[in-house]
Amino acid sequence: MKNIAYYNGKTSLIEEMTVPMNDRACYFGDGVYDVSYVFNHVPMAIEEHIDRIYRSASLIDIKIPQTKEWFKQMLMGLVNQVEGDSLILYFQVSRGIAPRGHDYSALSGGPSIWAYVKPAQLIDAYQSYRGITLEDKRFFFCHIKTINLLPSVLANHQAHAAGAEEAILHRGDRVTEGSHSNISILKNGVFQTAPLDELILPGITRAHVIRICNRLGIPVKEEPFTLREMMEADEVFFTASGALCCRFDTIDGIPVGGKDMKTFSAIRDAYEAERKKECGLL
Ligand code: PMP
Secondary structure, eight states, X not given: OOOEEEETTEEEOGGGOOOOTTBHHHHXXXXXXXXXXXXXXXXXXXXXXXXXXXXXXXXXXXXXXXXXXXXXXHHHHHHTTSOOSEEEEEEEXXXXXXXXOSOOTTOOSOOEEEEEEEEOOOOOTTSEEEEEEEEOOOOSOTTSOBSOOHHHHHHHHHHHHTTOSEEEEEETTEEEEESSSEEEEEETTEEEEOOSSTTSOOOHHHHHHHHHHHHHTOOEEEOOOBXXXXXXXXXXXXXXXXXXXXXXXXXXXXXXOOSOHHHHHHHHXXXXXXXXXXXTOO
């Protein structure tokens, strides 16, 4: 198949799938999601993504009745039906189906499970990218991967309208993360990234980069950094499942980074090698 959609046990092409209007995802964005990229029909870090959606769900009081193993097998069943060597696997869990109402205590059915798989490419980690900075206007649920993404959508659109690829969000002086990525810097050979709190998503790519740094002997600092520290860093980069590890060359039109390509390339190349190994492409 060229793509596949899944909704509560039903499958079809994505463009042919219909869902009930009363699914709470539609009215409230009442759900959580996750995304992995798939190469050679192997989804990257699939267990970590499944763990995260169960964690995100439980943080918004949704209990997924199925086991993680069931979830994985269901997703693999979809992945295996789609042609192509490079795919995106998207999945979400919403609170369920009920007439619109804020309170969900009378909800009778279980959560709804959504997924799709379609061809997609990673962003090229061998190019450099442009960022803009914007005040972070999201609420304090940033560690939960909810489908409530309005501030991120608006910020990302603003970045593209300004000729950039990513919006770098900050609360006052403190850089939090990108509109759909984590932001990290290199300074004097040290990899620095924001600590895990309710202001950022615990990115799976971020976690892998930290492990790669540990392996390569690159010191890691999980501490907040300021806009100024970012602008003066040796390298500034974003990480996400759809990008792995990509560097900025301008932020707000000002040249940044370019002073430690050696360390950046070592991390990026190690990640690329890890991806190929995990997906049986070596
Ligand atoms: N932060 C935000 C806000 C994101 O949307 C994403 C991408 N989903 C990330 C970070 C990166 O997360 P991951 O590395 O798990 O894709």
